[in-house]
Amino acid sequence: xxxxxxxxxxxxxxxxxxxxxxxxxxxxxxxxxxxxxxxxxxxxxxxxxxxxxxxxxxxxxxxxxxxxxxxxxxxxxxxxxxxxxxxxxxxxxxxxxxxxxxxxxxxxxxxxxxxxxxxxxxxxxxxxxxxxxxxxxxxxxxxxxxxxxxxxxxxxxxxxxxxxxxxxxxxxxxxxxxxxxxxxxxxxxxxxxxxxxxxxxxxxxx
Numbered sequence: 001x002x003x004x005x006x007x008x009x010x011x012x013x014x015x016x017x018x019x020x021x022x023x024x025x026x027x028x029x030x031x032x033x034x035x036x037x038x039x040x041x042x043x044x045x046x047x048x049x050x051x052x053x054x055x056x057x058x059x060x061x062x063x064x065x066x067x068x069x070x071x072x073x074x075x076x077x078x079x080x081x082x083x084x085x086x087x088x089x090x091x092x093x094x095x096x097x098x099x100x101x102x103x104x105x106x107x108x109x110x111x112x113x114x115x116x117x118x119x120x121x122x123x124x125x126x127x128x129x130x131x132x133x134x135x136x137x138x139x140x141x142x143x144x145x146x147x148x149x150x151x152x153x154x155x156x157x158x159x160x161x162x163x164x165x166x167x168x169x170x171x172x173x174x175x176x177x178x179x180x181x182x183x184x185x186x187x188x189x190x191x192x193x194x195x196x197x198x199x200x201x202x203x204x205x206x
Contacts, residue, residue, distance in 0.1 A: 003111045008068065008083040010166040011177050012190035015149075019184025020161035023149060026183055028140040033058050035134045039195050040104070040126040047199040053118075053126060054195065055088065062087040067114050068193070069121075078173070084113050103127045130155065132198050147176050152194060154201035162190050 015023070036057040041047055052068040065088050071080040104110060104126050110118070118124070137149040147165040154160065163180045167173040181187050192200075 003084060003086040003113045005082065005084045005113055007071075008081045008166065009078060009168060009173075010164055011078050011173050013163040013165075013177060013180055013187045014190040015161040015163060015180075015184050016186050017159075017161055019187060020149060020151070022183050023139070023163065023180060024137060028142070030138045030140050030146070033136045033138070035136055036131055037134060037194065037198075038131045039129045039198055041129045041199075042123045042126055044129075044199060045123060046121070047129075047196055049121065050193060050196060051121065052193050052195040062089055064088075065114075067117055069117055078170075082117070084117065086111055086114075130198060130202055132194065134194070141176060141179060144172055144176050144179070147180070150194075152197065154197060156201040158201060160197060163187075 038055045038057070040053045040055075046053055050070045052066070054066055056064045056066065058064075065086050067084045069082045071082065105124065118126070132155070133153045135151045138146060139149055140146050145167065147163060150160075150162045150164060152160040152162065163177075165173050165176045165180070167176070
């Protein structure tokens with residue numbers, strides 16, 4: 001099983017619905033992807049630390065397992081995180097255990113890169129916390145590059161609209177963010193991860 005580890009650096013902006021639609025019209029939509037994000041946690045200990053552990057399902061692709069651990073250097077505008085990813089399939093222990101038992105062992109069932117990070121967080125067992133649906137639009141600005149628009153449906157019925165700009169070039173990322181904000185002046189820094197939004201919405205439902 002191939003596991004990749006990298007440092008993710010992104011700017012996330014929360015949009016109004018009107019701004020979201022205006023940005024869709026203003027730039028080129030390269031494609032849209034319907035995603036199902038299935039989240040895992042251990043008594044919400046990951047959510048409280050802004051750590052995300054999820055398996056993402058997208059049509060035509062093998063499920064993608066991901067663990068995101070934020071860096072302390074992140075600020076209110078830009079997020080930096082250690083990101084560990086692996087594709088999983090029917091023969092993978094994660095898939096089998098999570099489907100049959102709703103839980104996986106951080107000691108036995110996961111790749112070592114996942115296990116090491118989870119153990120460092122004091123987590124030895126993950127339980128399926130729930131899921132959300134997201135429609136992602138891959139956008140292109142001709143002179144700058146790509147960014148993503150997300151429409152996230154939460155368990156309490158609330159819908160969140162976001163722009164995600166992931167780029168290693170700080171200047172390019174800032175330019176794209178300015179272009180996005182120029183179309184939606186009411187836009188604000190998105191301070192919560194999708195998983196944290198799910199966590200709060202799930203609390204509303206309990």
